[in-house]
Amino acid sequence: MTAPSTAIELAAAIRSGERSAADVVEAHLAAIEASEPSIHAFNTVTADQARAAAADVDRAIAAGEPVGPLAGVPVAVKDNLCTDGVATTCSSRILEGWVPPYDATVVQRLAAAGAVTVGKTNLDEFAMGSSTENSAFGPTRNPVDLSRVPGGSSGGSAAAVAAGFAPLSLGSDTGGSIRQPAAFCGVVGVKPTYGLVSRYGLIAFASSLDQVGPFATTVADAALLLEVIAGHDPADATSLPKPAPAISEHLDDGVAGLRVGVISELMGEGIDPAIAAQVRAAAEALAAAGAEVTEVSVPAVTFGLSAYYLIAPAEASSNLARFDGVRYGLRVDAPTTNEMMVATRTQGFGPEVKRRIMLGTYALSAGYYDAFYGQAQKVRTLIARDFAAAYQDVDVLLSPTTPTTAFALGAIEDPLTMYLNDTCTIPTNLAGDAAMSVPFGTDAAGLPVGVQVLAPALGEEPMFRAAAVVEAAAPARSTGKDA
Amino acid sequence: MTAPTVPTDSLGHAITVADSDDVLVVEAADGSRWELVCGLEVHAELATETKMFSGAPNHFGDDPNTNIDPVTLGLPGTLPVVNQQAVELAARFGCAVGATVQRSVFSRKNYFYPDMPKNFQISQYDQPIVVDGRLELPSGHVVGIERAHLEEDTGKSTHVGGAGRIKGAEYSLVDYNRAGVPLLEIVSRPHVRSAEQARQYVAELRSILVACGISDGKMEEGSMRVDANISVRREGSDELRTRCEIKNVNSLRSLVRAIEYEARRQADLHASGGTVTQETRHWDESDGRTHTMRSKEEADDYRYFPEPDLVPVDLGAERVAEIAAALPVLPSARRHRLADVTGEPATAEAVVVTVERGQDDQALAAIDQGADAGRVLVHVVQNLAVDGGAELAPERLAELVKLETAGDLTATQAKQVLAELVADPAATAAGVAKAKGFEAMDTGALESIVDGVIAANPAEWEQFCAGDDKARKKLSGFFTGQIMKASKGQADGRAVAQLLAQKSAG
Numbered sequence: 001m002t003a004p005s006t007a008i009e010l011a012a013a014i015r016s017g018e019r020s021a022a023d024v025v026e027a028h029l030a031a032i033e034a035s036e037p038s039i040h041a042f043n044t045v046t047a048d049q050a051r052a053a054a055a056d057v058d059r060a061i062a063a064g065e066p067v068g069p070l071a072g073v074p075v076a077v078k079d080n081l082c083t084d085g086v087a088t089t090c091s092s093r094i095l096e097g098w099v100p101p102y103d104a105t106v107v108q109r110l111a112a113a114g115a116v117t118v119g120k121t122n123l124d125e126f127a128m129g130s131s132t133e134n135s136a137f138g139p140t141r142n143p144v145d146l147s148r149v150p151g152g153s154s155g156g157s158a159a160a161v162a163a164g165f166a167p168l169s170l171g172s173d174t175g176g177s178i179r180q181p182a183a184f185c186g187v188v189g190v191k192p193t194y195g196l197v198s199r200y201g202l203i204a205f206a207s208s209l210d211q212v213g214p215f216a217t218t219v220a221d222a223a224l225l226l227e228v229i230a231g232h233d234p235a236d237a238t239s240l241p242k243p244a245p246a247i248s249e250h251l252d253d254g255v256a257g258l259r260v261g262v263i264s265e266l267m268g269e270g271i272d273p274a275i276a277a278q279v280r281a282a283a284e285a286l287a288a289a290g291a292e293v294t295e296v297s298v299p300a301v302t303f304g305l306s307a308y309y310l311i312a313p314a315e316a317s318s319n320l321a322r323f324d325g326v327r328y329g330l331r332v333d334a335p336t337t338n339e340m341m342v343a344t345r346t347q348g349f350g351p352e353v354k355r356r357i358m359l360g361t362y363a364l365s366a367g368y369y370d371a372f373y374g375q376a377q378k379v380r381t382l383i384a385r386d387f388a389a390a391y392q393d394v395d396v397l398l399s400p401t402t403p404t405t406a407f408a409l410g411a412i413e414d415p416l417t418m419y420l421n422d423t424c425t426i427p428t429n430l431a432g433d434a435a436m437s438v439p440f441g442t443d444a445a446g447l448p449v450g451v452q453v454l455a456p457a458l459g460e461e462p463m464f465r466a467a468a469v470v471e472a473a474a475p476a477r478s479t480g481k482d483a
Numbered sequence: 484m485t486a487p488t489v490p491t492d493s494l495g496h497a498i499t500v501a502d503s504d505d506v507l508v509v510e511a512a513d514g515s516r517w518e519l520v521c522g523l524e525v526h527a528e529l530a531t532e533t534k535m536f537s538g539a540p541n542h543f544g545d546d547p548n549t550n551i552d553p554v555t556l557g558l559p560g561t562l563p564v565v566n567q568q569a570v571e572l573a574a575r576f577g578c579a580v581g582a583t584v585q586r587s588v589f590s591r592k593n594y595f596y597p598d599m600p601k602n603f604q605i606s607q608y609d610q611p612i613v614v615d616g617r618l619e620l621p622s623g624h625v626v627g628i629e630r631a632h633l634e635e636d637t638g639k640s641t642h643v644g645g646a647g648r649i650k651g652a653e654y655s656l657v658d659y660n661r662a663g664v665p666l667l668e669i670v671s672r673p674h675v676r677s678a679e680q681a682r683q684y685v686a687e688l689r690s691i692l693v694a695c696g697i698s699d700g701k702m703e704e705g706s707m708r709v710d711a712n713i714s715v716r717r718e719g720s721d722e723l724r725t726r727c728e729i730k731n732v733n734s735l736r737s738l739v740r741a742i743e744y745e746a747r748r749q750a751d752l753h754a755s756g757g758t759v760t761q762e763t764r765h766w767d768e769s770d771g772r773t774h775t776m777r778s779k780e781e782a783d784d785y786r787y788f789p790e791p792d793l794v795p796v797d798l799g800a801e802r803v804a805e806i807a808a809a810l811p812v813l814p815s816a817r818r819h820r821l822a823d824v825t826g827e828p829a830t831a832e833a834v835v836v837t838v839e840r841g842q843d844d845q846a847l848a849a850i851d852q853g854a855d856a857g858r859v860l861v862h863v864v865q866n867l868a869v870d871g872g873a874e875l876a877p878e879r880l881a882e883l884v885k886l887e888t889a890g891d892l893t894a895t896q897a898k899q900v901l902a903e904l905v906a907d908p909a910a911t912a913a914g915v916a917k918a919k920g921f922e923a924m925d926t927g928a929l930e931s932i933v934d935g936v937i938a939a940n941p942a943e944w945e946q947f948c949a950g951d952d953k954a955r956k957k958l959s960g961f962f963t964g965q966i967m968k969a970s971k972g973q974a975d976g977r978a979v980a981q982l983l984a985q986k987s988a989g
Binding site: 081082088090095098100101102104199200201202203204206207208234235236237238314315317318321322323324326327328337338341361364365366369373 | 553556557558559560561562563564565591593595597600601602603649655657784786787788791792793794
C-alpha cells in the first residue's frame with residue numbers, strides 16, 4: 001500500500017499535477033483488491049465508474065478548468081445513500097437488485113466537488129445495529145483487529161477509511177452510527193447538527209434522528225468533507241435554511257478561552273475505566289491549550305436509550321412500510337396482494353429490523369401511544385433542555401464516544417446489551433445537536449479509543465477547533481494495522 | 484286537485500318529510516318516527532400545478548403512470564416538500580367559510596394498500612389548517628364546518644379478472660398519476676338534517692371551491708368526493724346514536740338516494756330491536772342500497788404520529804388576512820346581490836340557479852343596461868342553460884329583452900331569437916327578428932284577429948264575460964290559444980290578454 005495520505009494532501013497533489021487522479025484511484029482500488037476480502041467493507045465496488053470519474057478530473061485539470069475541493073479524492077459511500085445507476089441495498093435482501101434512478105443530494109455534492117466514489121459500504125441492515133453484523137451480506141471486520149467488529153451501523157464506511165480504501169467516506173448517524181464505528185476503528189467521525197446536511201436520498205431509518213456525516217483520518221479532512229456536503233437543500237423540508245458553515249479556516253485558531261465541560265453522567269458506571277481515563281487526558285490537553293475545563297451535569301442523558309428505543313423504532317416502522325414488494329426490490333409471490341406483502345417482508349427483512357418494526361408498531365398503537373411514543377417525546381424534550389442548560393455555561397462538552405472498545409465478532413448476542421453501545425451517542429441525536437468522535441490513544445489491548453466532542457446545534461466551528469486540539473494531543477496508537 | 488307526489492327512497496318506500504324545518508323523518512314499520520342526523524366529509528382535489536409533496540404534475544386524464552417522479556412513487560430516500568400553492572388554496576377555503584386558518588401539522592396515517600406508495604398517507608390529524616367555519620345554504624340553513632385539512636390522494640387500482648374486484652382478480656394494475664394529488668378534506672358538523680340539505684351543502688361547497696379557484700369540483704372525474712356519516716334518532720330527541728359512514732357516493736343524486744335509503748335502514752333496524760353497528764358502508768348505485776365494507780372491529784389502527792420529514796405550516800396572520808381580502812364575491816353574497824337587484828327572494832330558485840351556474844354577472848350586467856330584471860332571469864335560467872349560453876354578451880341579452888318588453892317580440896319569439904344569438908356571435912336581436920319575419924303585429928291587426936275569434940266562438944265568449952274567476956281563467960287560455968293560432972304565433976301574449984280584458988269589460 002502507498003503511504004497513506006490525507007484527502008487534503010491528495011487533493012493538493014492532484015490539483016498541482018504532482019499526481020494524477022487516475023493514479024490515486026488505482027492505488028486505492030489496489031488497496032481494496034488486496035484487503036477487501038478479509039475486511040468486507042463494501043457491498044459494491046464501483047471501480048469502472050471511479051476510473052471514469054478520475055479520468056474526467058484529469059481531463060479537466062489538463063484543460064485548465066476549475067475543479068472542486070475534492071477533485072480526484074476517493075470517497076466511499078454508505079449503502080443507504082441513493083446512487084443513480086448503482087445498486088443501493090441498505091444491506092437488506094428486501095432491496096437486493098434495486099437500482100435508484102436518482103442521486104442523494106450528498107452524492108450530487110460529492111460529484112460536484114470532484115470526489116471519486118469508489119464503492120458502497122456495508123452496514124447493519126437499514127442502519128439498525130452497532131456492529132455491522134446485522135448485514136444481510138455478511139459482517140465487516142475491523143481493520144485494526146480482524147477478529148473484532150468495526151462498530152455500526154456505518155461499519156463499512158469506518159473500516160474503508162481505517163483500511164486506507166479511501167481517505168474519506170460518508171455514513172449516517174441515527175443514534176451513534178458514525179461516531180461509534182469511528183471510535184472502534186480509530187478514525188474521525190462526525191454527526192452534524194440535525195438539518196445541516198440534506199437527508200434527500202438517505203434511505204430513512206428514523207427521520208427525526210438521521211443525519212449524514214463524514215468519516216476521515218484527520219479532523220481537517222472531516223471538516224473539508226462536511227463543508228462539501230452541508231448547506232440548505234430545498235428537497236429536504238427539515239434542512240436548515242443556512243449555507244455550509246466555515247469550519248476549516250478556523251481549525252487552527254486554538255481553544256484559548258473555550259469553555260469545555262466533561263459530562264459527569266457519562267464518566268462513571270458502565271464506562272470502561274481505560275476509556276474514561278483517555279477522556280480525562282484529552283480534557284487535560286484542552287486545558288493545557290488554554291481551554292477552561294470543568295465537569296458538568298446533563299442529568300437527562302441517562303434516559304436517552306429508553307426514549308430512543310421508542311422513537312427510532314416508531315419512525316422506522318412507518319418508514320419501512322414501503323418495502324412491500326409492489327414497486328421495487330424483492331417480491332415473494334403469493335396468491336393475494338396481502339399475502340405477497342407478508343411473504344416479501346417476512347423473507348426480506350432480517351431479525352433486528354423485524355424486532356424494531358414490531359417495537360415501533362406497538363409504541364404507536366391506539367391505547368399505547370401516550371404511554372410510549374408520547375412519553376418518549378417528552379423525555380426527548382427534557383434531554384434537549386438539559387443540554388441547552390449545560391451549553392449556557394460551556395461551549396462544547398466532552399465524553400467517551402463508546403462505553404467499551406471494539407468487541408469480538410459474535411461476542412454480543414443479546415440485543416439489549418448491544419443497544420448499550422450507543423449510551424453516549426444517542427442523547428445528541430435526540431437533542432438534534434452536533435457531536436464527533438476523535439481517536440485518542442488506546443486501551444490496554446491496543447484498541448482505539450474515541451473521545452466525543454459535543455456542541456450545541458450549529459456549534460460545528462468550536463467543536464472542530466476542540467477536536468483539532470484533542471487530535472494533536474493524541475498519543476500514538478501502540479498497535480495498529482501491522483498487528 | 485291531484486294528490487302531491489309521495490316522495491320515496493331508492494327502494495320505493497315512502498318518505499315523510501316533516502313540515503318543520505326540513506328535517507327528514509322516516510316512519511318505521513311499527514309507526515315509530517326517526518329523524519336524520521348527518522355530517523358530510525367532502526374530499527376536494529386542489530387545482531394546483533403540482534402534487535402535494537412533489538414537483539410531479541397534478542393533471543387528470545393522462546396516460547397511466549406518466550405524472551410521477553421518485554417522490555410520488557415513494558422511492559427509498561425520497562422526502563416530501565409541502566406545496567405552498569396547496570397551503571394557500573386551503574387557507575383561501577378557510578377564509579371563504581369564515582373559519583380560523585391556523586398553524587398546522589402533518590401526520591402520517593399508516594396502513595398498507597398497494598395504491599399508496601409509502602403505505603402511509605401524509606395527512607393532517609390533530610392540528611388541521613382550517614377549523615370552525617360555517618356554510619350558509621341557499622335555503623338559509625347554516626351547516627357548521629368542523630375542520631378542513633390537507634392530505635395527499637392515493638393512486639388508483641384496476642383489478643383484472645374476477646369481476647373487477649380485488650377479491651378473485653387475476654392481477655391488479657396500479658396507476659400512480661393520482662398518488663400525491665393534493666386533497667382538502669372538508670368535514671361538516673352533523674348539522675345536515677335532510678337529503679335536500681345534503682345536496683345543497685355539497686352544491687354550495689362546490690360553488691365556493693370553483694368560484695375561489697380552489698378545485699374544479701368535478702364529481703364525475705372524482706375531483707370532489709363525498710362521504711356521508713349518517714345516524715337517526717327518535718323524532719324530537721337530541722340523542723346521538725351509532726353512525727355509519729357511506730362511501731362511493733358519486734353524484735348529488737346518489738347522495739340524496741343513499742341518505743334516504745340509509746336513514747330508513749337504520750330506522751327499521753332500531754325499531755325492530757336491532758343494533759346499528761358502527762361501520763363503513765358502500766353505496767351501490769345499481770341496487771340502490773348500502774352494503775357493509777368494513778366494521779369498526781376490523782378497522783385499521785392508523786398509528787398516527789407527526790410526520791418527521793416535515794415542519795409545521797404557518798402562513799401567519801398577515802398572509803391569511805391578505806388571502807381573505809383577495810377572495811372573490813362568494814355565492815351567498817352573490818345570491819343576495821342578485822336578489823336585491825331583481826326583487827326576488829335570495830332563496831328563489833331562479834336566483835339560486837343563476838348563481839350556481841355562475842351566470843349572475845351576466846344577468847346583472849344585462850339588467851344594468853336597462854333590461855327588465857324578471858325577463859332577464861327567466862331567459863338566463865330557462866334559455867341560457869345551453870352550451871355557450873353563459874358566454875352570451877350581456878348587452879346582446881339586454882337588447883333582446885328590451886325588444887321583448889317593448890312588445891316587438893313575443894316570449895316564444897324571444898326564445899328563438901336567443902338561441903340564434905348564442906349560436907351566432909355576430910347576430911343581433913333585431914337582425915335575427917327581422918330575418919325570421921318576427922315583426923310586431925300592430926294593434927289594429929291584432930284587434931281584428933281577436934274580434935274574429937270572438938265572433939267565431941259566441942258561446943264561449945258569453946261564458947268568459949259572465950263567468951267566475953275560475954271559468955275566466957280556463958277560457959282565457961282557450962281564447963289565447965285560438966288567437967295565437969290565427970296570428971301564426973305572432974301575437975304578443977300580454978297584448979292579447981289586455982284586449983280580452985278590455986272587450987269583456989266593455
